[in-house]
Amino acid sequence: MSSVYVHFPWCLAKCPYCDFVSYAATPASIDHEGYADAVVRELEARAFALESSADVRPLETVTSVFFGGGTPSLWDPAALGRVLAAIEARLAVAARPELEVTVECNPTSLDADRARALADVGVNRLSVGTQSLRADQLAFLGRLHDVAGARRSVEAAISAGVRVSTDLIFGLHGQSPADAAAQATELASLGLSHLSCYQLTIEPGTQFGARHKRGLLPVALDEDVASAFLAVHDALADAGLEHYEISNFAKPGERARHNVAYWRGEPYVGLGCAAVGFARRVPDADGAARGVRWKNETGPERYVEATRAVSRVRVGEGDGLSEGAEELAADALLRERIMLGLRMRDGIDLDAAGAELGVDPWTEERARAVESLAARGRIERRAGWIGVPAGAWLFTDDTAARLF
Ligand code: SF4
Known part of the structure; x- marks a missing residue:
């Protein structure tokens, strides 16, 4: 199976811990239709390249389309829907409900009308970035929403009749394990089918990273973070959510198809500014698997310009749309499978992975x-x-x- 990832690179503000490619913008300053046009142009070029490259294995049925960012809930739903329709028209895509279509949302850009509008254009899963249900923690994390707004946005998503996931950040300085667990329990009680619970990590190149380097950022002790991780695990097990990946919990049958495909090393078409894509090449002469991963231009203007200049791309280095590409041999692919597979409760069948990749694991x-x-x-x-x-x-x- 394959999936498609579409990156929308704008947010209302830059959060101090965030190292994703995202730029602060107001909705009015974003060229919603122009960006959709660029993504559709890229889709056409990538699809052509994947279909016509003799050294790339054909794309299998797409079972997940994921709009991530950034904050794609800022994107005008009609423009986002146009991109989704183009993907469904151009690629071999599974029929719903097998096709999972997820949009990442922030509480500041998701109300009941927006959730309904996204459902109307074919989105069937919303992932809401609530992050915390405590006012002081939301302020520390630089989030623009308040606690009531976090709850309201989850309720709005649920009211649209789609599958709903939300994010929780734990491991903040001064936070008790009991507090992390209580927030996870409260979020689960809102009727979600999926929760992603991430430990706060301090990344270089972020505002938090700079403050940490100067000794100005209070951080939690490792043992407190570990206790919070275990407390969240217990709380969500009590709420009937399976801990199926280190940071992810789901009700039965509600695992995120997109994430699972990624963790299993399935191919994905990355579209949009800063999007990453991965394709399987045909095996080498010895039968060992090969793959290629590319990353698109990270500047929105450069990306849009590049899609205007290129009508046909190749797969890999020098495709005219990417900043760069990495060729991956079977050993590297196996190492990635191990790294990602071990994060999952299902683990990894090394014998099967080795047979598929043509290497002795x-x-x-x-x-x-x-x-x-x-x-x-x-x-x-x-x-x-x-x-x-x-x-x-x-x-x-x-x-x-x-x-x-
Ligand atoms: S809303 Fe999400 S993507 Fe945007 S800056 Fe904050 S953490 Fe990063």
């Missing part, structure tokens, strides 16, 4: 590492399958790194 070094990690309770192994037990999820990044 059980190198002597990796087999030894698995044995040692299993002895320390960091990993479970059943025949060719490995996974991280819930109690060891906090160490997943380190565990994955040891299996590279």
Whole structure:
């Protein structure tokens, strides 16, 4: 299966912790139709390239379209709907309800009318960036909405009759594990089918990163963050949400198809300024898999201009739309599968991944590492399958790194 990601690069303001490609803008200053035109031009060029490149495997049925950002709920719904319709017309797309169409929203740009308008153009899942239900935490995070606005936006999304997810950030300085758990419980009680709960991370290149470097940002202790992670896990288990990936919880059957496809290494077409895409190349002469990942121009004007200049693109470096591209050999693809697969409760079937990618996943070094990690309770192994037990999820990044 394949998916499509469309990046919308504008927000009402830049949050101090955010390292996504997003630019502050007012809705009136954004060229909604012009950006949609550019994305549709890129779609046509990318589709042509993917179909006509002899060294790229054909795109399989698209089961997810994800509008991310940025804040795509700022995009005029008719313009967003035009892009969605173009994707459905140009690519082989699954029929609804198999097709998951998600739009990321912020409470400041989502009311009942906007949610209904998005549902009317074919969106069937809304992901709302509530982040917190505490006024002091929202202020610290630089969010523009208040607590009542967070609740109202989730209720508006639910009222549109679509699947709804929301985000919660935990691990803030001074926050107790009980507070993180209480917020997760309250959000779940609003009737959501999915929750993403992220630990606050301080990224270089952000306002928080700069303040942290100067010793001016209060940060939580690692052990408090770990306790909050476990408290959220317990609270959402009580609320009937499965902890299916380190940062994600879902009611049965409500996992985010888009994210799962990404974690499983499925191909995706990235469209829009700063979007990343990934395609599988045909295997090499020895039968080993290959892939290519590209990243589009990060400046909106440069991106729109590039789509005007290019009518046909190739897949990979020098396609005329990307800042760059990376060719990935089978070993690199396997390492990515391990890193992302271990984040999921389902773990990863290394035998199957190795067979699909045409490499032996059980190198002597990796087999030894698995044995040692299993002895320390960091990993479970059943025949060719490995996974991280819930109690060891906090160490997943380190565990994955040891299996590279
Ligand atoms: S709203 Fe989201 S994408 Fe926009 S700046 Fe804030 S965190 Fe980043």
